[in-house]
Amino acid sequence: MTTxxxxxxxxxxxxxxxxxxxxxxxxxxxxxxxxxxxxRRFATDLVYxxxxxxxxxxxxxxxxxxxxxxxxxxxxxRLGAYQLEFAGVPPHAAVGETVALAPKRVRGFxxxxxxxxxxxxxxxxxxFARLSYPDWIGELLTSELGEDAAMRSLARxxxxxxxxxxxDGYVQDLSSQWVxxxxxxxxxxxxxxxCAAPGGKTTAIAATGASVVAADVRPHRVELIEQNxxxxxxxxxxxxxxxxxxxxxxxGAFDAVLIxxxxxxxxxxxxxxxxxxRIRPGDVDELTTLQRxxxxxxxxxxxxxxxxxxxxxxxTAGESIAHPLPPGFEVDDREPPTGDWRRFGHGWRVLPHxxxxxxxxxxxxxxxx
Numbered sequence: 625m626t627t628x629x630x631x632x633x634x635x636x637x638x639x640x641x642x643x644x645x646x647x648x649x650x651x652x653x654x655x656x657x658x659x660x661x662x663x664r665r666f667a668t669d670l671v672y673x674x675x676x677x678x679x680x681x682x683x684x685x686x687x688x689x690x691x692x693x694x695x696x697x698x699x700x701x702r703l704g705a706y707q708l709e710f711a712g713v714p715p716h717a718a719v720g721e722t723v724a725l726a727p728k729r730v731r732g733f734x735x736x737x738x739x740x741x742x743x744x745x746x747x748x749x750x751x752f753a754r755l756s757y758p759d760w761i762g763e764l765l766t767s768e769l770g771e772d773a774a775m776r777s778l779a780r781x782x783x784x785x786x787x788x789x790x791x792d793g794y795v796q797d798l799s800s801q802w803v804x805x806x807x808x809x810x811x812x813x814x815x816x817x818x819c820a821a822p823g824g825k826t827t828a829i830a831a832t833g834a835s836v837v838a839a840d841v842r843p844h845r846v847e848l849i850e851q852n853x854x855x856x857x858x859x860x861x862x863x864x865x866x867x868x869x870x871x872x873x874x875x876g877a878f879d880a881v882l883i884x885x886x887x888x889x890x891x892x893x894x895x896x897x898x899x900x901x902r903i904r905p906g907d908v909d910e911l912t913t914l915q916r917x918x919x920x921x922x923x924x925x926x927x928x929x930x931x932x933x934x935x936x937x938x939x940t941a942g943e944s945i946a947h948p949l950p951p952g953f954e955v956d957d958r959e960p961p962t963g964d965w966r967r968f969g970h971g972w973r974v975l976p977h978x979x980x981x982x983x984x985x986x987x988x989x990x991x992x993x
Contacts, residue, residue, distance in 0.1 A: 810833070820863070827853060838864070
């Protein structure tokens with residue numbers, strides 16, 4: 625019999641052992657079951673929660689483990705620990721149902737460890753372990769935000785994301801909606817969205833009556849843009865395959881250019897349960913280089929007096945305000961038209977715990993005439 629815990633365990637083995645993405649592997653597995661809506665939601669919480677709280681679950685378990693268990697058993701212990709510490713599952717069910725998933729050879733071991741987890745109070749080795757983040761992420765955000773704001777943001781990104789639905793039915797985080805609004809597109813304008821997939825900001829901009837060229841470097845991602853444009857019935861969008869570091873457009877061809885740049889995603893970790901374990905400090909440096917190349921290549925596409933808008937769903941200066949001002953541009957220091965933004969250098973930032981949104985940084989420039 626397929627149960628929510630069995631699906632969760634099988635998915636977690638793929639995520640932990642094979643590096644599969646949580647949202648992709650779980651969705652495919654759930655589609656092959658006849659689980660009820662409640663059980664699907666429970667399985668989703670178990671997978672996302674156990675993945676997100678991996679470090680904390682290991683800390684709970686490792687107090688009672690003298691030698692490293694095999695990978696599948698490690699995953700099972702994490703699943704049990706998550707239910708006991710974070711999911712609010714009664715101990716008898718969390719322990720008993722998890723032990724039932726174990727092979728006979730390790731059932732006694734899993735039972736003994738989880739029973740101890742359920743009865744022995746935890747003394748956390750650090751706040752970053754309790755909140756289940758790699759030390760480098762916790763330390764980076766602490767240095768960027770200060771200890772209080774960092775801890776609040778980290779804690780908020782351990783909670784499920786709020787679902788925000790636009791008037792047209794498109795599901796999009798409020799912070800992303802605020803970025804699209806900050807372009808301040810007007811009817812008849814020509815706007816370029818250079819990292820447009822899957823098309824959320826593109827369709828929001830096009831709804832103003834502007835004409836939007838929606839570009840992405842990957843053809844299958846451009847197909848996603850086209851699908852969303854068609855589904856929402858938005859007019860005035862041309863989806864194209866194009867590289868934002870070498871865009872095939874004429875200088876000065878657009879009234880506004882939006883660069884919603886690839887980034888570390890350190891402000892949107894609540895949506896991506898496995899992202900905190902994938903990103904590495906060196907990745908941030910590489911992304912910063914890529915972002916600067918995009919800014920350098922796309923700035924000339926803005927007409928005289930036009931607007932260049934840059935955003936990243938992270939919280940750090942290195943990926944945002946540390947980038948040099950594009951030549952020929954001045955900072956547009958007006959307040960954004962909508963959103964819970966706070967001043968951040970010459971730009972604006974929203975923090976997850978303050979606005980109940982993804983963390984985001986917004987920079988706006990205007991080309992001199």
